[in-house]
Amino acid sequence: MSLDLDLLAKIKRHEVLSMIRTGERIDGRDFDEFRPIEVRTGVISKANGSALVRLGNTQLVVGVKLEVGTPFPDTPDQGALAVNAELVPLADPTFEPGPPDENAIELSRVVDRGIRESEAIDLEELCIVEGEHCWVVFVDIHVLDHDGNLFDASLMGSVAALATAEVPEVEVEDDEVEVIEDETRPLPFRDFPISVTVAKIEDHVLVDPCLEEEIVMDARMTVTTNERGDVCAVQKGDKGEFPPKAFEEALEMAVKKSKEIRRTVKAQIES
Amino acid sequence: MSLDLDLLAKIKRHEVLSMIRTGERIDGRDFDEFRPIEVRTGVISKANGSALVRLGNTQLVVGVKLEVGTPFPDTPDQGALAVNAELVPLADPTFEPGPPDENAIELSRVVDRGIRESEAIDLEELCIVEGEHCWVVFVDIHVLDHDGNLFDASLMGSVAALATAEVPEVEVEDDEVEVIEDETRPLPFRDFPISVTVAKIEDHVLVDPCLEEEIVMDARMTVTTNERGDVCAVQKGDKGEFPPKAFEEALEMAVKKSKEIRRTVKAQIES
Amino acid sequence: MSLDLDLLAKIKRHEVLSMIRTGERIDGRDFDEFRPIEVRTGVISKANGSALVRLGNTQLVVGVKLEVGTPFPDTPDQGALAVNAELVPLADPTFEPGPPDENAIELSRVVDRGIRESEAIDLEELCIVEGEHCWVVFVDIHVLDHDGNLFDASLMGSVAALATAEVPEVEVEDDEVEVIEDETRPLPFRDFPISVTVAKIEDHVLVDPCLEEEIVMDARMTVTTNERGDVCAVQKGDKGEFPPKAFEEALEMAVKKSKEIRRTVKAQIES
Amino acid sequence: MAEEPERLIAEDGTRLDGRKPDELRPLRIQAGVLKRADGSAYLELGSNKIIAAVYGPRELHPRHKQKPDRAVIRFRYNMAPFSVDERKRPGPDRRSIEISKLSKEALEPALFTEYYPRTAIDIFVEVLQADAGTRCAGITAASVALADAGIEMKDLVAAVAAGKVDGHIVLDPMYYEDGYGEADVPLAMMPKYDAITLLQMDGNMTEDEFKEAVRLAKKGCKIIYREQRRALKRKYGGE
Amino acid sequence: MAEEPERLIAEDGTRLDGRKPDELRPLRIQAGVLKRADGSAYLELGSNKIIAAVYGPRELHPRHKQKPDRAVIRFRYNMAPFSVDERKRPGPDRRSIEISKLSKEALEPALFTEYYPRTAIDIFVEVLQADAGTRCAGITAASVALADAGIEMKDLVAAVAAGKVDGHIVLDPMYYEDGYGEADVPLAMMPKYDAITLLQMDGNMTEDEFKEAVRLAKKGCKIIYREQRRALKRKYGGE
């Protein structure tokens, strides 16, 4: 059984590669074209913010939960951010139950840096009592169907969930924080980081690789930009290298493409 | 070696099954008959309450330890109960060292529900300072020899240990709880839950399965009743199903039998 | 490949053994002779005390870190000591990543007892506010190259790191402990425990076994003495036994040898 | 959980959310919602949002866990961290380990495991939003996912809880009824055989009340069963 | 632990519990107390209550852990949560991992492991109640359980501690003597060969005191050895 699968996989890989050599992608897209993007916010009413993202067949839910916690000693006047990604075994035959593996950890850390370095959340607004109480923002990425490019889909979902999240109003009495029922304000979200992942396959670069492309790619580079277009996070991954030309093409393609993707995601949130 | 064991096991299973088809059990018991029950309390002087249970060849010790802890936020005026079962590898060749597996967890949760839902412990009596300090009742089930029906033996042992447990007297000064040496009162124990486990083997039902019967059984149902005879916990387990007739027979057998078992266990505690 | 290695290992073992039978050691040492000892302190400036030890080819670093913590309830007027040994996989092809295994735990506990039972650290001097704050002394043994006798090398390194460690000065205000920048005093270190490990190979005993000797040894005994020459910790290990003669020889050899080793280590620290 | 409501059942028998005692919450089942899984289903029951996936029959590693005469069934019930009021720490806790075991035992009677020797059939249930009754909803969804994966089954397994609330036996308790009610009786069955494959109870009931709850839960299962088959027909047509 | 007593040894050499310096606590050993285990023993020494079981020789998984020329011995020392004053959290801690390793090494010299190539012999010790000296008591009980399991042995292994208390060398320290004494010397031996298989010491002793403690512990082991053989004779008769 597994032999046949291996054979099938090999034929498929060969097909993906030969098409790319002739300038075509397996699903007919241009090299700088994303798959259809669908972002729906507010899908989980138990969360303070949430979004369902479909990027082609890749599908995931992001939930934002706010909890009262203690500020870190070195940032007593700020709230805290914690990003976690669960690659649950429902989403892919190779995902295994258990604590996050290196792939899940890399994914969550790249998303975390995108949010943190763009200073998208005004963490100072999430301090409740300096040095004592603050909001901890948990961003939980729950992958449901893995068809490639989890990086970009996860950041889209996280940003959409955060941009639409609500912070409960609180009262502080005798150093105890009381949440006021049914009173909330929007989460102070002030930027809109977007990442674009570029796959390098032989000497070609292309955006938003689907799973079949990820399997044959040599290396990838994820570039996260903020609303101004500045770069706020970069991550090269996978076991190949980026020669100068591929690096420059990838960087330019990513920075350029991010503007369009940001518009698309924003439009979907506002609709 | 393991081949011979498998063969032996198969012959044994066949024997157990053919006898049941003719209305007999491998150890000569009636279908509604328990194995001999022996309950000895006060066997561990380091514990606040304890019991050694022998149910046929099944053997286990339950120890109750009381510790001063903090009440749960949603029950600030109550003590807490924690039931844990250790299937230590000494008790059975298939038990493995390590954290409780699904069998140990199911066992402890079924016992926990029996104690909790019968409201056998007056948890309000175990509050020390509302919202601040309370007694946490640890019930630790330590299985020594596994010859079947751990569910009923574990609840018997837990109830016997709790019914004879002593709570240290305390003094509270400056929000510190001080235990007074050598002064105790009985644990507020006010009901006497008993479970009866019924095994379904083909279309027969029988109580208190020994290990050889557990190996051939299709499914089991554990019914826990309180002193009034009300049902306070039920658990169907194992990979078979209960058709209507077997379900009704099992339920009736269990409820009826529990009265007798309760008398037996009580008598042993008081002796 | 592993076959050849096994064969090589067997030949080597045979060689080590036959030499010992004729009164010689594989590296030419006398039975009561240590390998060259090199101890360099202050190698890690981020630590409060540190030492690099080379014992022949065995190589390890010990770092001492001080952290403000809470005294144990039964010693409210004392600081605390925590010894940890990491057998990182860099040091030996058989060491595996993960939490300390039984070998690492035994190593750290034998070192811990040597320091603790000789009362080398004046723990009362490390109390900051009785029952509230104290210094916790972390001794971390990081093995870099394992060529035998980790016990003695680890204690040498720990003692050297502790003997040269500095305690930050603190101020206590409103029950908060503030560390004063750049003001320190020497760690109150008042004894100088040294262990000598004796290997028993057939009916011979020899000190400071190298790895090749450890592989063929039947059993070992580590004897830790304090500066007065009293015994403060002993540990027999490995799967052989000590008959009376071997035991007595080993004990005498260890106690005698420890004086010389203590002088050697002290001299290196002071230089 | 907010304050306890004064009464959970009105005098005319109406429940907090307007349902009659023997009425299910709104139910929606969709088969085949994931690309990668061999079979999948999405289910909403009231505010519960649950997704189930099946992988298999597939190779089982390590080999010594294989069964020469049948498939090994594995079941993992998991709650997303954002699915409940207080964020749930990722990873299995004692509750979810027990539910996973019982759910596996609730589905196994319905599967022809002997058709797939030496393989594993993996069933995954993710609770995206929880509102009481998730273990039953998970079994219901998983059963549709198994059918969607083409696994041979004797019957679908349908599951729902009954409960005792303010002294009444009610079907499919929601959040408040579960939290403040007197007893909860989750049940799964193979409707074609009228055979119970999961049964739990905790709380306080007379023997007759318990039997009544079992009867009511079985009645609910039959309604759910209809919706399961509809979901499969919508995808596969037929019948 | 309660307050420290003013003195642990009276002027006439009598100890807190009335024993003489070279006297053991009351000892009771019973062989063959469990049905499932291949061999077992129950031991009481003072308030210590210990049960030991042996499984094996049996198959060892995974295969690459098998030894072609001998059995692999595994030993697990475990304290029941209720065995000590403060409830012990279940699972191994650093202390019990060290004790398990040393106990294995204390028993292995006595076993003909080469008779059982490629197998595992598993030894489990459960401390049901602890009162100082549990590691030695566990080895003593395990040794009887090994014999009860029919494992071929060169000799039984007997174990007991000596200690230094108020300046005296005493046999088999109990709780207070262990807690407030100056040194503890657990020792195991094969009495037939007068050979030490476990030896630890912590505290403070001159070399001579240490030797004296070793002598005393060995003397104690010989008494224990007699009780071990009696327990086996009670079960198996003979000799």
Added chain:
Amino acid sequence: MAEEPERLIAEDGTRLDGRKPDELRPLRIQAGVLKRADGSAYLELGSNKIIAAVYGPRELHPRHKQKPDRAVIRFRYNMAPFSVDERKRPGPDRRSIEISKLSKEALEPALFTEYYPRTAIDIFVEVLQADAGTRCAGITAASVALADAGIEMKDLVAAVAAGKVDGHIVLDPMYYEDGYGEADVPLAMMPKYDAITLLQMDGNMTEDEFKEAVRLAKKGCKIIYREQRRALKRKYGGE
């Protein structure tokens, strides 16, 4: 970390530790420092003290993890507990797991893994003292250790970070520059091929600043590359 300094770069472009913007910290590399490892290297860069070891190619267990056509590369980046200001708890955290993954991917392009089918090549990096830039220093040291182990390579991999500090693009940021700077750009490359094998960035930079940082880091790599080859020549001579 102590108080933030008022400015990190003086008006004349000099940095806190007296370096020019494009200047590395003092660098020292030594090949072959361990006896047991198949290859090893010790590296100091400023106050960073790093040791790397390579074991392999060697057998890989369990077998199903072997690759029929190439070696499996494993990389473990680990910080000693005493290597940083606050004692680091032993064991991997999320940061070190990510670094281990990226470091493996930074070295793998340089290795002829196809020469060693079915084996494992294990690379271990221990940070004994940390002062910013440890992931790059670890890759640099590991690359020398790989060569010392005789593993066939297309090129050495050299690594160093660039950063943005007070608006300036600087090479090899030290502790304060990393902590208070505006961006950090760790980079690894195969100098012979001018090809990037690790690249990360976090902070805030225009696209041009980022390109400039990449250029500067590459320049730094070439200096490091020279030192790597010198270290190997000191041990092996030649060239």
